[in-house]
Amino acid sequence: MDEKKLLIVDDQNGIRILLMEVFSTEGYQTYQAANGKLALDIVRTESPDLVLLDMKNPGMDGLEILKHIKTLNPSIKVIMMTAYGELDMIKEATELGALMHFTKPFDIDEMRLAVNMQLKGAVI
Template sequence: MKVGLHLKEKILIVDDQFGIRILLTEVLQKEGYQTFQAANGFQAIDIAKQNAPDLVLLDMKIPGMDGIEILKRLKEHDQSIKVIIMTAYGELDMIQEAKDLGALTHFAKPFDIDEIRQAVRQYLPVGSN
């Protein structure tokens, strides 16, 4: 039960590119979300287990554990977690597999930051807690 304290919706940004993580963090914090960042799959899983994010922005092309594997593990941990994927490649099979695994939608890089902002608002309205 939350008494007099509004807890911000939490977003985990998973991307191996530092600049993209910083950009998304700044934009989403201005929107009123609490953000977490992970540079790889292992960090992403740890952060998800510790902080239970409401939404994950997940890059598909990450060295080590790829986006599909990260998505599977996130869903194993919490089936209700919302995931939006990002990919720099037009790999339709990977996008389809991610959607079959429960991803809500996808964005191709370079993405339009306003489109990401709108999608996040659509799936995670500020103050929805």
């Protein structure tokens, strides 16, 4: 079975490292990007199955990145990560095709479960 690919987009290094560790342990091929430009480069070259996308990124915000991802490949699943109080943006993200969102600080096990359900189609 092909390894599922997961891209983590967040300008906070600590969060990227944590999520990379968690999801590579789950058996996913993980990629990371600190900004939208890098994220979209990876989407083009690697075509990840799922993107964990932070709403706040330098240069290009999460909604803009999400629009680009969906234009490049509508089948890529996207889960948003948001700071408290970005509710209007969450609504827009959902309309643009994001599956769900996690508010920081998020529960890592809940996120792992959500990603596994999206990518493995079952709770492991």
